[in-house]
Amino acid sequence: MHLLLVEDSRRLRDSLSEGLSRSGYAVDIAADGEEGLRAARSNAYDVIVLDIMLPKMDGLAVLQRLRESGDQSHVLLLTAKGELEDRVAGLRVGADDYLTKPFAFDELVARIEALIRRRYATKNPMIGVGPLSIDTASRRVMRGEDVIELTKKEYALLEYLALRKGEAVRRVAIEDHLYSEHDFPMSNAVDRLVCALRKKIETEDAAPLLVTQRGYGYKLDDPAE
Amino acid sequence: MLTLGLGVAIVLLGGGAGVFVIVQDSMLAQLQSELEARAEGLASQAVFDDDLLEFEFAKGSGAELIEEGYFEFRRFNGDLLWRSEGLEGMTLPMRTPAMGEMEFGDVDLPEDEDGRCVWVALEPRVEPDSGDEDDEEEEDDEVELPEGAIELTVFEPILLAVAVEREPMDEAIGTVLSALIVIGALAAGLGALLVYFGVRWGLRPLDTLAAQLHGVDEKSLSTHPDGSGAPLELAPVYRELGRMLSRVEATIERERSFSNAAAHELRTPLAEIRATAEVAHKWPDDERGRRALDEILAVCDELESLVESLLLISRAQKGETQGVTAAGAAKAIIAERLEKAGDVIRSKGLSVRVDIDETSPIGAPSEALEIIARNLIDNAVRYSPEGGSVTISTRAGLNGAQSFVVENGPTSLNAADVDRLFEPFWQADEARADRRHVGLGLTIVRQVAAAAGLSVRTALDGATLRIAVAPIG
Numbered sequence: 001m002h003l004l005l006v007e008d009s010r011r012l013r014d015s016l017s018e019g020l021s022r023s024g025y026a027v028d029i030a031a032d033g034e035e036g037l038r039a040a041r042s043n044a045y046d047v048i049v050l051d052i053m054l055p056k057m058d059g060l061a062v063l064q065r066l067r068e069s070g071d072q073s074h075v076l077l078l079t080a081k082g083e084l085e086d087r088v089a090g091l092r093v094g095a096d097d098y099l100t101k102p103f104a105f106d107e108l109v110a111r112i113e114a115l116i117r118r119r120y121a122t123k124n125p126m127i128g129v130g131p132l133s134i135d136t137a138s139r140r141v142m143r144g145e146d147v148i149e150l151t152k153k154e155y156a157l158l159e160y161l162a163l164r165k166g167e168a169v170r171r172v173a174i175e176d177h178l179y180s181e182h183d184f185p186m187s188n189a190v191d192r193l194v195c196a197l198r199k200k201i202e203t204e205d206a207a208p209l210l211v212t213q214r215g216y217g218y219k220l221d222d223p224a225e
Numbered sequence: 226m227l228t229l230g231l232g233v234a235i236v237l238l239g240g241g242a243g244v245f246v247i248v249q250d251s252m253l254a255q256l257q258s259e260l261e262a263r264a265e266g267l268a269s270q271a272v273f274d275d276d277l278l279e280f281e282f283a284k285g286s287g288a289e290l291i292e293e294g295y296f297e298f299r300r301f302n303g304d305l306l307w308r309s310e311g312l313e314g315m316t317l318p319m320r321t322p323a324m325g326e327m328e329f330g331d332v333d334l335p336e337d338e339d340g341r342c343v344w345v346a347l348e349p350r351v352e353p354d355s356g357d358e359d360d361e362e363e364e365d366d367e368v369e370l371p372e373g374a375i376e377l378t379v380f381e382p383i384l385l386a387v388a389v390e391r392e393p394m395d396e397a398i399g400t401v402l403s404a405l406i407v408i409g410a411l412a413a414g415l416g417a418l419l420v421y422f423g424v425r426w427g428l429r430p431l432d433t434l435a436a437q438l439h440g441v442d443e444k445s446l447s448t449h450p451d452g453s454g455a456p457l458e459l460a461p462v463y464r465e466l467g468r469m470l471s472r473v474e475a476t477i478e479r480e481r482s483f484s485n486a487a488a489h490e491l492r493t494p495l496a497e498i499r500a501t502a503e504v505a506h507k508w509p510d511d512e513r514g515r516r517a518l519d520e521i522l523a524v525c526d527e528l529e530s531l532v533e534s535l536l537l538i539s540r541a542q543k544g545e546t547q548g549v550t551a552a553g554a555a556k557a558i559i560a561e562r563l564e565k566a567g568d569v570i571r572s573k574g575l576s577v578r579v580d581i582d583e584t585s586p587i588g589a590p591s592e593a594l595e596i597i598a599r600n601l602i603d604n605a606v607r608y609s610p611e612g613g614s615v616t617i618s619t620r621a622g623l624n625g626a627q628s629f630v631v632e633n634g635p636t637s638l639n640a641a642d643v644d645r646l647f648e649p650f651w652q653a654d655e656a657r658a659d660r661r662h663v664g665l666g667l668t669i670v671r672q673v674a675a676a677a678g679l680s681v682r683t684a685l686d687g688a689t690l691r692i693a694v695a696p697i698g
Binding site: 011012015019022080081101102105106 | 485488489490492493495496497498499500501503504507508517520524
């Protein structure tokens, strides 16, 4: 999944972006409100993690501009201001969630996951696709009782396609959701990733789960449905 | 209430005593007037006729005077000339007033009666000769003198003492006194009640005010006591209380804002420590771990600096409030700060000018000046762009004490920014990325200056920011 992290504190920005990247997210970063607004308007992010106290334009102003332009990105506000009126103000401007500093990294990740599920209209952290069980909370994939070991990118691809189960997803959309602005994937990176994922999740004696939509993209679906 | 009651009691007592004295004096005067009349009447009865002092009352007229009155006629040597029967042989005390004068005094009368007496010195009326026939008639009227009395055959001034009983007057005075006591007691009791209830009623507005103030706490300071029904005399009290509560509310709001801002500023470094440590813990490797620990130590330094700044602000409020700093000592403080900032000055290529008038002291206590100079100079150096300038100078001020001025530029601050310079934790946008400085330096300057009785003025002269600290005059 593709995240935008807008935070002026260098240390916090670096730590969170590294942690989120290692958690399997593609993370773009911005250090002030104007840069954050530009990035949010340029890309489709699954979740925007937005600090409120930002230079040049504060987080609430950024959020307000996004909502006024019709942007429906899910936004999680980060701030040191934890008073009730501050939380209410943030939510009323259009935030989807609010986290007060200091916070546990695991809680940040859990809230991001919840927003992603909401984005893809599912409340269940467990996604079933044919014989596969994908636990989005623990990032574990099972076929029956067997755990399937996936790389971070493979899991990210599987999760993204599973959340859009039954939909044909464009290749460029997959690329946007898997790679950050700092990544420079090769032109066939998505294809190679799909190929690698297929080898792990599909078996020779079963119908394929990951189907190529020639000239368009890919679709993950349960062949029995 | 006690004072008022005591005052009323003293007034009543004094008034009553005054009335009593007046009444008593009046009655005594009346008595003495009666005595005077009696004395005059008796004096007219003393006639010197044919070389003999005679008393006409002894011859028939004024018999009741002889029997009922209390009087004596005497010679100046004390010889008795006549004593009334009413005295029953008692002797009145003798006094010798001047001719034509009267003396009054208290005397004892028969049967243990108290009396009031008047003494008069007089010359008997001289009866002119009226012929032999009258003399023959007079020789026939021989008068029996009272016991001990002598005949006076030589014309000379004589003394008359006339007394009357005091009892009627004393009874009347006693009645007046009793009446005054009763009336006074009633008046005192009634007065006490009136004072008590009057004062209670009069103090009701204060009770109302006290009840209103009792309900005021830090959450309701904006609700000022309602003086709409209070007496006009209390209007200034309500007004000033309202103003005082507004000042207290503003102070509490400032403290609350400061605390909120301080808490906010503490939360971000804590979030940095936590995120850095958690990520390093989750994905441990030596290099990441070392970097994380370095970052955490740096944040701890920043937190320590923040805490010191907060404590400095607190201490500044109890700081020295008077004094000046010798120009030489000020120059030493400035030189020390510039030396510490030397690396930044050189790296930015800043031009620094120091212009201190060494003939006059600077109008600030030295401890305050050190803190003010440190923060102003550090700010000026930090926020001047590359190639900028910093000027540290003094200006002539009041009473021979100079003001302390720091200028730096060119600055990107605008007028609105300058108005906010001293707000706790406020920083211009470009400064906020540097977590080593949290925007308390100028707040410290203002607090320290205020505690030392100094004013801090800012001005934007084109692109040059000027901050001047001077004694309040």
